[in-house]
Amino acid sequence: MEWDLSEQPPIVRKAAEFALQGYEIALTWLVSPAAWSQFAILIVAYLAAVFVARRVRKPLTRVLTPPDDSSSIFTKPRLFLLLFIPLLMAVFAYAFAAIGEQVIRSVFGTGSVIAFGKRVFLLIAARIFVRDLVSDPFLKLLGKYVLLPAMALYAVGLLDVLTERLNETIIQLGNISFSVMALLRGVIAGAILFWLGRWSNDQSASYINRQEEMRPATRQLAAKAAELLIFGLAFILLMNIMGIPLTSLAVLGGAIGVGLGFGLQKIASNYISGVILLLEGQATVGDYVELDNGESGTIVRTTARAMILETFDGRWIVVPNEDFITTRVINYSDQGSANRLEVAFSVSYDTDINLVPDIIVEAVSKHPGVLQSPEPPDVELRGFGDSGIDFGVEFWVNGIDDGKNKYASDVLFLIWNALKAHNIEIPYPHRVIKMRNAPAVE
Structure with a gap:
């Protein structure tokens, strides 16, 4: 049966040529005793591979599976080899077919059918590899759309032809080809x-x-x-x-x-500024910093272009690295360095103020987060207010007063309880109102 394909596109004529070649090869295999023998060997190789793979899968899995608490240097290599257990059937089939190929070639002088079968077994191995062994989404996509089509073309003998055709197809872009x-x-x-x-x-x-x-x-x-x-x-x-x-x-x-x-x-400036910051160690992940514009937060990530701050309310601020070099940045260094905090309080004018410092220092020192070094808590008289006498207590802590560390709040509670325990009144504003031309009270 013949068709006139002279008026068809080149790709159709080429496909018809390959189809005709495959048809002729199939006819040759159907009437050849050597081909039938090779088909029989391929079937035997496949069945033997299935049988052997089932027999060795469980013992091999037990040998390669490390104990749950194992931490030896052989644990990771054993786990790596364990991943390839699904390939046993395809590997055994290829090996048995290779042995059969040597026998057939010594008897008939040809082994094209078995060679085709071996390529099919490789295609099966590639499919199992992509389906069961590859877990990364990108690699699985690459295997599905690159490896498997290439292996399918190799199995039918068209990979070399396609490669040659693609090498001959030239793309010209100006002077570049x-x-x-x-x-x-x-x-x-x-x-x-x-x-x-x-x-x-x-x-x-x-x-x-x-x-x-x-x-x-x-x-x-x-x-x-x-x-x-x-x-x-x-x-x-x-x-x-x-x-x-x-x-x-x-x-x-x-x-x-x-x-x-x-x-x-600007990008180059930020990149170079990032390198300078890393070299000098002025600011790094975990530091609590306050920018020149008043924004503050903890550095949670550094990139080549910027540093990312996380504020107490969960917002992320992207700050260019250049800002850490060219503007004023306060680094509270929330990585273990001590910081001094201060809280203010007042007492009544009826209080013996000479007793206040010792009472407050003793109370504040009870807080587990308050340090005695570099300096113990210090109480200072700040002034005489409208309603009471103003004091301030300074103390050192390891960290900053943020969401998880409520140093100021805890110290104010201690001050309140200490003053109440010593019957010292905390003042509040008093106002005396005089009314003019008020009627006399009889």
Whole structure:
């Protein structure tokens, strides 16, 4: 049966050519004793693989599964090998088919059917790998739409043909030309490299942050340096994979320099300011700072461009790094350093004020958060008010007076109770009203 395809598009004619070749190969296999023998070996290899995989799955799982409380150096390698248990059937099928291929080639001098079967077993292994072993969403997407189609084309013998055709298809952009295959290779390699870069960056940052003997600012600087190194290497590798010489990036580097000089100078300034802050350790994660405009909060995150503050009411404030260099910033250093607080109170004019300092110092010192060093609580006479005598007590605490530390409130409670215990009156405003031309009271 023949069809006239001369008027059809080239892709249709090519597809018909491949279909005809496959049809002829199938007919050859159907009438060939060697082909029937190879089909039989493939079936036997598959059944044997299913049987052996079922027999060894449970014992192998028991051997590789570490105890719940295990912390030896072999725990992670055993868990890693345990992930590949679902691949047992496909691996055994490929191995048995390879052994059968050697026998068939020695008898008939050909093994094309078994070679096709081995490629199918590899496709099955790739499908199991993507379905059961890969858990990362990005890698699963990459495996589903890149690995599996490539393995399917390899199984039917069309991968080399498609690769050659993509290499021959050239895209021209001005003076730059590249093949479609180079573009696809760059996209796939770039996705994998930068995923590996992200994963490596997370691992290195986790390791660096566990080094408690290092200063917090030093840990952040080391993590940033590791991030730049990892993604820089990934970029260089990607350029080499795509066949782009690094010398050709000189023009791009010059354009970036011009951009930094004009539109990106603020970004560059913030980035350099962030490096200076990390080197000097002026502000780091966990510090409580107050900005020049009155806003305050705890630094919860640092980025290359800005620092993020969290206020007491849960709001996040993004502050450019440059502001920490060019403006006045008060750092209360909520990482264990002492801070002095002050609360005011008043007593009645009927009070013997010489007794007040000792009473208040004793009361305030009972608070577990009040420090005796660098100075114990100190009571000062501030003035004589309209309604009473004004005092202030200064005391040192480890931290700041925020939502979780109610130092001022607790100290005021202690002052109130101490004054009441000593029968010292806390004044409140009194007013005497005189009425003119008031009628006489009989």
